[in-house]
Amino acid sequence: MSDAVPYRRLEKNDAAVLLVDHQTGLCNLVRDFSDDDFKNCVLALADSAKYFKLPTILTTSFENGPNGPLVPEIKELFPDAPYIARPGNINAWDNEDFVKAVKATGKKQLIIAGVVTEVCVAFPALSARAEGYEVFVVTDASGTFNKTTRDAAWLRMQAAGVQLMTWFGMACELHRDWRNDIEGLGQLFSNHLPAYRNLMNSYGARR
Amino acid sequence: MSDAVPYRRLEKNDAAVLLVDHQTGLCNLVRDFSDDDFKNCVLALADSAKYFKLPTILTTSFENGPNGPLVPEIKELFPDAPYIARPGNINAWDNEDFVKAVKATGKKQLIIAGVVTEVCVAFPALSARAEGYEVFVVTDASGTFNKTTRDAAWLRMQAAGVQLMTWFGMACELHRDWRNDIEGLGQLFSNHLPAYRNLMNSYGARR
Amino acid sequence: MSDAVPYRRLEKNDAAVLLVDHQTGLCNLVRDFSDDDFKNCVLALADSAKYFKLPTILTTSFENGPNGPLVPEIKELFPDAPYIARPGNINAWDNEDFVKAVKATGKKQLIIAGVVTEVCVAFPALSARAEGYEVFVVTDASGTFNKTTRDAAWLRMQAAGVQLMTWFGMACELHRDWRNDIEGLGQLFSNHLPAYRNLMNSYGARR
Amino acid sequence: MSDAVPYRRLEKNDAAVLLVDHQTGLCNLVRDFSDDDFKNCVLALADSAKYFKLPTILTTSFENGPNGPLVPEIKELFPDAPYIARPGNINAWDNEDFVKAVKATGKKQLIIAGVVTEVCVAFPALSARAEGYEVFVVTDASGTFNKTTRDAAWLRMQAAGVQLMTWFGMACELHRDWRNDIEGLGQLFSNHLPAYRNLMNSYGARR
Amino acid sequence: MSDAVPYRRLEKNDAAVLLVDHQTGLCNLVRDFSDDDFKNCVLALADSAKYFKLPTILTTSFENGPNGPLVPEIKELFPDAPYIARPGNINAWDNEDFVKAVKATGKKQLIIAGVVTEVCVAFPALSARAEGYEVFVVTDASGTFNKTTRDAAWLRMQAAGVQLMTWFGMACELHRDWRNDIEGLGQLFSNHLPAYRNLMNSYGARR
């Protein structure tokens, strides 16, 4: 039995993160998540990238125009990350500097998130997939105009062999074993999963 | 023409805040908001109470049992607030110390939020209303098991003359005029309204 | 300031429970709750009535026809309760035996639930209200064809002074104080609130 | 205790039915019900009016224009009913012939349904209410552009003392007692409540 | 029988329109309508105000800040309307110039819409109501952060005697009779009700 898309597992040493167009103007176009949920998931992905020390590449589109600047929290988390302000390419993969930066990481697994899902995320995801990369889209750190648009984008990507993830799934798949760092992972979850934080606080109160 | 419930306007000098049973265990029962939304709204209400220097009263039910401790962030925000750990009364208004603390504020407007809506919020809201207080329930900082339960609780409270608010409406009604403190209110909104924060960051980038 | 519907508080000694037409056929018409949720809430209400020793009256409509027999669990819980198999009255309040049974309880507060909401519940609720009873409808132990129907029924009842409750709110309002019986109430909640049961089990494991 | 809107009970001998603008064009504007549900409820209301021999008044707006002709099934059910093709009045109550027809029925209870809810239904409902009629709106035989519009219309009508019903609630309230005609009412329900029909067929198979 | 809020009917000669804070930044905070729906309804309300020649008052809050300028289409529709750029008052009714402008219209019926519903709309609506105005809120031309917030704001306003409308209901109530101007009203509907436009085009093709 041969599966359409055999399992490819995220591996800390093989993965890079691409954050595409999380800009203040564009983020205000997102309607398939509540604002609080989306903000939390984007920052959770960013914090996870940082935590796992994954090479991370930032790119934006027309920061000086209506799209607005990169969300400040992201900028601050990755002061030294390659930062490609694309002069006009809609698909980041059409930008030579961006692809060069991706290749420079030497990684074969690409974790992608951005705004909006069907364009800024799907285009480079599909392009990278077509070049043989293993591609993982972080669905809850990627937003768009409405759920219909999102559903169509997901099915297009699924059909092309992209693996649909969430930031939490990604973090767990990368971490592999709590024993690698219980405190660190716990802190990451406590910061971005309110219900898990409640569990921890309930537990802590009783210890 | 006489209205069922004539408008009563929140007035900074007339209002006190009652935070009822925002405990880590109970908060994990809330299903009528996403976890991120609820956490944000509860903290936004708490930050607003602090910002407007409203007398604030904390109360909990069985902190040492399954209900869990008060959410730590709230505890930290109000280190000196009256804190009534009720020994068993379900309706906080049945607790003499609680009512005494309320009366000690000398305020006639009570802003109430808590978990769960139809009990910990509705009971003291209805009791206070019956004693002539003007009662404002902060609906998005109050959570419960599901939307059906919430809807029923809202209608019961509406019928009894309780005014249904949100933390944002409450903050705006209290502040009255941006000129009273543009920076402060802006910071409050930036911290708890992701989309408004985006507007401010977009604006700031262009100034 | 006079409210449309001043707060009337449930009082253990003043209240009777009317369970109207929870029959196996009729229950399969309910679409405004998931089957599991509805079954759980109906039994939770019944268990609560039992727990608080409230006089309880059962009534059914055409048990030998398509409406089906009373749900067996209810029958078993109240073997000695007045049981009025109405020969045809749609509004239970039109049945003399039923009203007689209600009056025989000597209570002025009536807690009503049944199937379907806009008929079997709303009709006696409105009739009782019109006769001066304080009426409390347990919304989540009352089901009907769809949410539109339910919403309309709720608004009609709210306008007529009926108080909309849930089984949990009812139980809490009746119990008043955990200290009256911590074990008993805890058991009731553990049996009918899966998330609360989880809290208790988590807590118990850590004690 | 005085309620905002005391219970007024539908009484077969006191009630007339007003069907407003159920026209083929207008019906295709309805989006707050599935097409099947809406068609079924409108015909169920019409069949009920017929069954209970309630005086019924039909009215339309611009049948020869885009609004389209009255739904044929309704026309056929009431060949002799007063039929007021309004020359332009949007609120049917502004049409003298219509009001004259209503008054000619001599009834004080008006059951109203139509398309669209916030206009063709709400306007005459509010006007009739203002003139002292007891007004019952059949919510599921009244449709409009979307749920937001419907919700606003319902709350406006509720506040003005209109009672919100469904066709099933109306039929049950009018019938009072199954024994008045078991076969007839059963047939009505079997025709318009698929799940109840299933109950009856299951039952019939086992008798 | 006395209703909580007796019917007050919109009357062309008695009504003024208040458009509050429909600014480009604030409009991007709206999440309780799809963007297309909200844009359409706001412009439909504006076009209706124009069409019925209702005195219209514009007001904004901090146009030079993150809130952004008034939506340009509105500005263009009412070049000569009183335009109050509030220096800081959150409740427009706290601004003397605004209230003066309202009073200058000499109207006793106020039609209000704006962004966000629970603040920019509800505050002046409640204030005007408290001063005896008949207040009509256009719900679908008023938007806010989410449906929970909207629902709470609607119930608060309903309780205080505000009548909840939609732009379509408002236009119909004002127009009274198609014969006053068939072409004009038809054009208004064709521009803002796609399904009605389809009906008209289908009809036109067959004439």
Added chain:
Amino acid sequence: MSDAVPYRRLEKNDAAVLLVDHQTGLCNLVRDFSDDDFKNCVLALADSAKYFKLPTILTTSFENGPNGPLVPEIKELFPDAPYIARPGNINAWDNEDFVKAVKATGKKQLIIAGVVTEVCVAFPALSARAEGYEVFVVTDASGTFNKTTRDAAWLRMQAAGVQLMTWFGMACELHRDWRNDIEGLGQLFSNHLPAYRNLMNSYGARR
């Protein structure tokens, strides 16, 4: 480029219809459609099968038990169809008589619908697919306990090469060309698509 599931087109002469367990008891378990929608779609599929003279096979499971008899309308439509009352096989394909009846049709395309989707439909669909049949499931004439269950069943079937259809898509794909019988197809649609019926009635009124 090779597709996972190449297009197989329904062909009137190659297709048979299998109606599985549309029984009165089982139909009352369906919660992923409104009752009116489901009834309409099931009958629409049955009428279509009749209209296109497709060999149709009926099968039921325990008609004399709680599952109830076959829906009478279906029984009446196909008095001479093979009717396999399965003595116990859950997957109809496990029943030799059923498979024999299928094979006797000589068709290679199987159109399947039934109750419940993930069992009575999915099992024979997957079995038939595994034996090389082209399988088309009529999704809206197949119902189950809830949407989660349905979604899972759809994805399982999609992955196995089953084509997901609706009764309307099926009828259109079989008919090919309106000119084959305008009246007949029009009647079918008028009977089962209320909005299309409205279009036809609007059109007819203007001819």
Added chain:
Amino acid sequence: MSDAVPYRRLEKNDAAVLLVDHQTGLCNLVRDFSDDDFKNCVLALADSAKYFKLPTILTTSFENGPNGPLVPEIKELFPDAPYIARPGNINAWDNEDFVKAVKATGKKQLIIAGVVTEVCVAFPALSARAEGYEVFVVTDASGTFNKTTRDAAWLRMQAAGVQLMTWFGMACELHRDWRNDIEGLGQLFSNHLPAYRNLMNSYGARR
């Protein structure tokens, strides 16, 4: 690793647009989008086709019957486009003139949208795919009776190798680089994405 459906990227010079049955009658059957959303997306697709100068083919089914005429705005946008009024073929691909027109464009990528999704869109999409075309369905410019129908149609098309797009994704994939024409693309987006228009107006006000 070989994907089920390798990425095929839209290329301005390789693509043609097929608009199938966007007729006034049929559009009023659409229920899986709000009317405003659907109108906007259809016109956005049409404007995009125009903007990118893609060969566009129009086709309709029975314009003189209940289906109604082609939406006038589309007719006006493409006065010289091939226009195939199909005499009866339901699947446009069964119409020789239509296929001839498609082939005459010389393009291998087909962008398809229409009403209703599972028939007028899916049939030619699947047929074209089976003949080796790269097929892209614009999901938000294609509408149908309800979401269940849409979901089934999407999965059927996905399985057959059709790529699911939206008009915005399509426009972005075709445009490739903002620098090709910033003004033009910006205008297209401003006209059809209200929230993006707000961003641009906010930005413009601050420049």
Added chain:
Amino acid sequence: MSDAVPYRRLEKNDAAVLLVDHQTGLCNLVRDFSDDDFKNCVLALADSAKYFKLPTILTTSFENGPNGPLVPEIKELFPDAPYIARPGNINAWDNEDFVKAVKATGKKQLIIAGVVTEVCVAFPALSARAEGYEVFVVTDASGTFNKTTRDAAWLRMQAAGVQLMTWFGMACELHRDWRNDIEGLGQLFSNHLPAYRNLMNSYGARR
């Protein structure tokens, strides 16, 4: 025609059940089911495993921490089952003891459920699939943070050849034929399908 994922049918003698991390703390994170539905489905799966005497393996993660103990009902049902308290591996398949226990069953079909879906379920499901097992995920006995997360997890698993089931589908596929044990299966369904229980009770009352 070769399908992406040919049908693999559950076979009683070939299948083992893996219950992963159904712990009291983790279960309170579940938001994609109502609490009652989820509790019922998890226990239904457990009861089914028991009923079919399938080898069942239990595993937990950090029972002594915030995740909480295994749900007691499960523990009691399988007192002798292999019980692997993982010392830290997030993917149970990374735990040697767990895999050893799986292999010791000698089964090639694995039925998996757990909390949370995208991690505790998806990881071992994908790992087992990659090693050639036939994998069946019981979707309604597996829960997670929200529906978006669930949808993404389902699509990832579907693409990798995992078969998505429900507990009811699983039980039916395993049982094959009611005649194998009518009483037993009926009892299982009666305990976990309230609507089916109602059918049985209605039936029983009429026998």
